[in-house]
Amino acid sequence: MLAAMMTAANLGARLTGWGFVVFTFGSIAWTIVGLTSGQTNLIASNGFLTLVNVVGIWRWLGRQRKYEDGGRSAREASRRSSEPTLFTATGLAGMPVALEDGTPLGKSVEALIECRSGEVSYVVVATSSAAGLEEQLRPVPARSIGFGCDRLTLAISRGAYEAIAPLDGDAWPASAEQDTKAVS
Structure with a gap:
């Protein structure tokens, strides 16, 4: 066991x-x-x-x-070097996600990367209910995320995050087209 x-x-x-x-x-x-x-x-x-x-x-x-x-x-x-600070792409899954004020929001589940450019298109962020039994996944556009070494920080408000439609099961979109700036 x-x-x-x-x-x-x-x-x-x-x-x-x-x-x-x-x-x-x-x-x-x-x-x-x-x-x-x-x-x-x-x-x-x-x-x-x-x-x-x-x-x-x-x-x-x-x-x-x-x-x-x-x-x-x-x-x-x-x-420790003068080079840009790195983190592993595999380390993105499970990385804590917080609001700009540092309030914990959830965790990163996955990042979707554009094949042609190699840039992150969107990150799927999971938030749990108070009991932790129910989880909602939302696709957050990369432009709305500050990528840090130890956590991701949303550059949008909690309201704008909650306005992003939760993902429906395993049918994830080809892109996160929500205009998060209009909602913030």
Whole structure:
């Protein structure tokens, strides 16, 4: 159960990778139980699961961890240099979103980038109800967002944000055409 929580939470390569390590110990233990009790189905299924878990360890503690560490080192190096400060594109998902006065609003879920220009078209921002059970997603045009290293800041009022129509399920638009300046 611990391994399932660690991998399902997806809180970074290291934690997810260590979840696969815990899964591996479990599948090896069950394989041993199968060997000592003569249960060939238990041996076969957990032998296969051990192989799957080893791939998970390689992916999350090996390759993915290198990607995250590389992005983190570039971000940190940029903060100490005269070059523009960087943050990773993958770091955009989950980044806190606040109003201009610093009041927390929600979090970034995804950024949609224009293929031709490479510029961010819009960012999907999630806000939750007080109980956290219901979530609304809104597409906020990039021109209405201040991109910071540790958070995104809306350059529109709360009212203008709330006037943006929430997204309907998984049918996201090709662009965020709302004129947020007219609403602010």
